Structures are given as structure tokens and as C-alpha cells.
Amino acid sequence: MRPVQASASLRDVTVVFDDRPVLRDVTIDFAPGLTLIRGPNGAGKTTLLRAIAGLVPLARGARAIAADPLFIGQRTMLLRALSARENLTFYRRFRGLSADGVEAALAAWGISARDRDRPVEQLSAGERRRASLARIRTEPLAIMLLDEPFTELDDAASSELRTAIGAARDEGRTVIVATHAHPELDALAGATVRLREGRVIVE
Amino acid sequence: MTGLGRIGLVAVRELRAERREPDGIVAAVTFIAVLVLLESLVVGPVVARDADIAPALFWIALAFATILATMRSFDRELEDDALEGLVALPGGRDALFGGKVVAIAVVLAIVALVGGLLSLVLLDLPLALPLHLVVVVVLGVVALPPVVVDVVLALRLRARAALVPILALPVLVPQLVAASRGASAAIAGDAVGALSWAGLLFAFAVVYGVIGLTIVPAAIE
Numbered sequence: 001m002r003p004v005q006a007s008a009s010l011r012d013v014t015v016v017f018d019d020r021p022v023l024r025d026v027t028i029d030f031a032p033g034l035t036l037i038r039g040p041n042g043a044g045k046t047t048l049l050r051a052i053a054g055l056v057p058l059a060r061g062a063r064a065i066a067a068d069p070l071f072i073g074q075r076t077m078l079l080r081a082l083s084a085r086e087n088l089t090f091y092r093r094f095r096g097l098s099a100d101g102v103e104a105a106l107a108a109w110g111i112s113a114r115d116r117d118r119p120v121e122q123l124s125a126g127e128r129r130r131a132s133l134a135r136i137r138t139e140p141l142a143i144m145l146l147d148e149p150f151t152e153l154d155d156a157a158s159s160e161l162r163t164a165i166g167a168a169r170d171e172g173r174t175v176i177v178a179t180h181a182h183p184e185l186d187a188l189a190g191a192t193v194r195l196r197e198g199r200v201i202v203e
Numbered sequence: 204m205t206g207l208g209r210i211g212l213v214a215v216r217e218l219r220a221e222r223r224e225p226d227g228i229v230a231a232v233t234f235i236a237v238l239v240l241l242e243s244l245v246v247g248p249v250v251a252r253d254a255d256i257a258p259a260l261f262w263i264a265l266a267f268a269t270i271l272a273t274m275r276s277f278d279r280e281l282e283d284d285a286l287e288g289l290v291a292l293p294g295g296r297d298a299l300f301g302g303k304v305v306a307i308a309v310v311l312a313i314v315a316l317v318g319g320l321l322s323l324v325l326l327d328l329p330l331a332l333p334l335h336l337v338v339v340v341v342l343g344v345v346a347l348p349p350v351v352v353d354v355v356l357a358l359r360l361r362a363r364a365a366l367v368p369i370l371a372l373p374v375l376v377p378q379l380v381a382a383s384r385g386a387s388a389a390i391a392g393d394a395v396g397a398l399s400w401a402g403l404l405f406a407f408a409v410v411y412g413v414i415g416l417t418i419v420p421a422a423i424e
Contacts, residue, residue: 053291068293077288080279081220087285090216094292096204119223120283128283 007031007174008052008069008143013061015047015198022047024198026061030143030176034169034188037178039195045178046074048195049145052176069143074151076132078120084131085116088138095139105137109160125152133157136164143174150182162188206301209294213302218309220279227275228310231268235318238264239325251326258386261322262343262379268314269347269375270368272307277355300352300415307348315344331392339389339397342404343382349411350374357418378407 008030015023023044030052037045050056051063053071078087084106089099106116109130111123120128129152136144146165150158166188168175177185186192194202204212221228242260243251250256280286289295319340322328330336354371385400 055287055291069291071288071291073284073287075284077284077291079216079220079285079288080282081223082216086216086219090212091288091292094204094209094212094289094295094298 008065008176009063010048010051011062011064013051013063014059015044015051015056016059017047021059022198023051026051026198026200028193028200030174031190032172032174033190034165034175034177034185036185036189036192037176037195038180038192040180042197043195044198045180045195046147047198048193049073049147049176049178053145065143067142069145070135070139070141071145072132072135072147072149074147076120076128078128078132080121081119083117084111084120084123084128084134087120088131088134091135092138097139102134102138105134106131108137109134110157126154126157129153130157133161133164136168140168141173144168144176146175146177148179149177150179158182204294206294206297209298210301210305213289213298214305214309217276217302217306221276221306221310224279227272228313231271231310231314232317234271235261235264235268235314236321239318239321243326248326252328254328254387254390255383257322257326257328258390259379259383261318261386262382264318265311265315265343265382266347266372266375266379267368269307269311269351270371272310272314273303273348273351273355274367276303276307297416300349300356303352304348304412304415307352308344311344311348312341315340328390330390332389332394332397335394335397335401336386336389339382339385339401339404342401342408343378343385346378346382346404346408346411347375349408349415350378353411353415353418356415378404381407 010026010028013023013026014021026048037048039045047056049071051058052065053069054063078084085102088102088106092099092102103116111127111131115123115127120131123131133149149161153161162184165175165177169188179185193200238260242257246256289299323330351367351371354367354374358366381400381403385397385404388396388400
């Protein structure tokens with residue numbers, strides 16, 4: 001599966017949870033390359049990513065996306081009781097892909113052969129996060145949405161993630177990363193969106 | 204990947220997780236076994252063998268087992284946002300309902316098999332039409348999970364522990380009546396009655412299956 005040029009956009013999007021607006025009149029176009037979503041806690045970064053992924057209902061506005069995205073949330077999205085290998089194989093098979101490449105991807109992210117077959121709840125938080133991020137390699141889609149992907153990662157894994165993000169950018173993929181830290185990503189980013197209280201304050 | 208293929212993938216994933224962590228099925232089997240054992244003690248061995256009493260208690264136990272299995276399934280799915288990972292996939296929302304229903308029906312079939320055999324052996328039930336009983340039990344097992352999964356998803360997964368049993372049990376009453384009457388008819392040798400109730404169970408399974416497949420994409424937003 002080769003990534004293709006793609007983009008996503010939000011037009012005048014408002015998202016409301018329990019009568020509280022979490023995103024307000026947000027309009028953004030996402031071009032291929034790396035876009036950072038920055039802002040303090042509660043600014044609406046996660047909701048923005050979930051709106052792009054189509055995971056939250058829009059109270060107002062419209063969403064357009066050129067292809068199904070890979071969305072990796074703040075938590076690992078791995079089903080307990082299953083191994084990392086089984087989880088990643090499930091995601092690939094669901095997209096109509098073979099199980100090929102799962103072992104190599106997990107190995108590349110430092111998950112040992114023994115740990116690949118252990119139930120994910122028996123792995124450390126950092127190992128689970130790395131197993132989750134191996135989806136960047138096993139599901140190489142044109143659009144990637146990563147929500148606070150550096151959570152739980154040590155320095156080596158953080159460096160690995162920066163390399164993976166840079167490689168995806170260089171392949172022409174649209175990579176959208178929400179993070180309130182990691183200023184070193186600024187050098188890789190083609191655009192930065194800053195949010196405060198659900199509004200875009202700088203684009 | 205077809206829609207049925209995706210449903211199959213979700214069901215297999217669910218059953219694999221259930222096999223690794225069988226606490227839900229163990230609790231359901233234990234519950235139904237204890238109920239069968241207590242039944243003859245509480246109502247007496249003669250009444251317990253009544254063709255109307257044993258099926259009624261059996262299906263009430265299966266209704267609770269359905270709720271238990273469904274709640275455990277969604278609890279596991281929500282623990283690390285695995286559910287969101289699934290619905291974020293193309294076709295994930297549509298496959299979620301079908302996959303869950305199929306997997307829970309398989310779990311329920313195991314519980315029904317154990318509970319049914321225990322009822323037949325321990326209560327020494329006189330069974331006139333075993334094949335008709337099998338038809339009723341199979342359709343009952345298929346008819347219960349769509350209702351409970353519909354209720355869980357219609358609640359948008361909130362307040363499951365308190366609301367699912369309260370809201371699901373009244374909706375399950377028609378299925379419980381049909382399954383109990385159908386099983387009673389099979390035990391008593393009323394073939395027409397057993398098949399009529401089985402047909403009603405089939406109709407309920409279709410109705411709630413269609414409801415689930417059509418409301419799920421909106422309900423889980």
C-alpha cells in the first residue's frame with residue numbers, strides 16, 4: 001500500500017459536549033507534511049483530531065477528508081487480553097491487508113519476540129505505547145492523526161517517533177500531531193495550529 | 204474486505220479475548236448452574252420439573268447472562284480506548300454491532316448448553332421433542348444479544364452498570380416469554396406450539412438485528 005497525496009479540512013466547525021462548546025468555528029486546511037496542533041490542556045486538541053477522524057458529531061460546520069486516516073489516540077487502542085501482534089494484525093486485516101510486516105514493525109519499535117505474544121496488559125506502559133505506534137508502519141496510510149504520541153515514551157523511543165514522523169512527512173503523507181510539548185518537532189513542521197479554549201488563535 | 208468479513212473479524216477478536224479472560228463466561232455458567240440447583244430446593248422437586256417452571260427460570264438466567272457478557276465485553280473494549288480504535292476504522296461502526304452480537308451469541312450458546320444439560324439431568328425433565336427444544340434454544344440465544352447490545356449502544360455506553368439491566372430487561376420480556384413458552388411446548392410435546400414460538404423468536408432477532416445495524420453508526424458517535 002503506497003501513501004498518496006491527501007489532505008483534510010474543517011470548515012466553521014463547532015463541537016459541543018454537554019452544552020459546552022469544545023471547538024468553536026474552527027476552519028483549517030491540512031496539507032501534506034507535518035502539521036502540529038498546539039495549545040494548553042483543555043484547548044481542544046484531542047477534539048480537533050477526533051473531528052478530523054469523524055469520531056465526534058459536529059454541531060455546526062463541515063469536515064472533508066481525502067482518505068481514511070490512521071488515528072492513534074492518547075491511549076493505546078489495544079484490546080486487553082490480546083497480544084500486541086494480534087492487535088496489530090487485527091487492524092491490518094480490517095483494512096484488507098495481510099498480516100505481513102507486523103512482526104518486523106513491532107521489532108523495529110523495540111518489542112521483543114517474547115513480548116509480542118504476551119497480552120498487552122502485561123506490558124509496561126511504554127511498551128504498550130510503542131506497540132501502538134508500530135501501527136504507523138503497519139498501516140501506512142496517507143493521513144495520520146497522532147494525539148500526544150510521546151506520552152509514556154523514553155528518550156530513545158521519542159527519538160524513534162520523531163524519525164518516523166519525519167519519514168512520513170518526507171513520503172508526502174499528511175501527518176497531524178497534537179502535542180503540548182516537544183518543541184523539537186517545530187523544525188519538522190510545515191504548519192502549526194495553536195488552539196485556546198476551542199478557538200484557533202494562530203495558524 | 205466485505206462487511207461480513209469485518210463482522211467475522213470483530214467476532215473472532217472478541218471470542219479470542221473471552222477465551223483468554225473467561226471470567227464472564229465462568230460467572231454466567233456458575234450463575235445458571237446455581238440457579239438450577241437452587242430451583243428444586245426452593246420450589247420442590249415436583250414443581251421444579253413442571254414444563255412451565257424450569258424453562259422460565261432457565262431463560263431468566265440466560266437473560267442475565269446476556270447482560271453480563273455484554274457488559275464485560277464493552278468494559279474490556281473501553282479500557283484502553285480499543286473501541287475507539289475499532290470505530291475509527293473504515294466500516295468499523297457497522298462491524299461493531301454485528302461482531303459483538305455474534306460473539307456474545309456464541310458465549311451464550313455455551314452457557315445455554317451447560318445450563319440446559321444441567322436442567323435436563325438434575326431436574327430429570329421429561330423431554331418429548333428434543334429437536335424442537337434445540338430449535339427454540341438456538342433462536343433464543345440468537346434473539347437475546349441484539350437487544351442488549353442495542354441498549355448499550357443506544358445509551359452511548361454511558362452509565363452502563365446501572366441502566367443496562369433496568370432498560371434491557373423490559374425490552375427482553377417478549378423474547379423471554381417466547382423462549383419460555385417454546386421450551387415448555389417442546390418439553391410437553393406440543394410441536395406446533397414450539398415452532399410457533401421459535402418463529403416469533405426469529406422475528407425478534409431480525410427486528411433487533413436490523414435496528415442495531417441501522418442505529419449503530421449514529422449511536423456510537
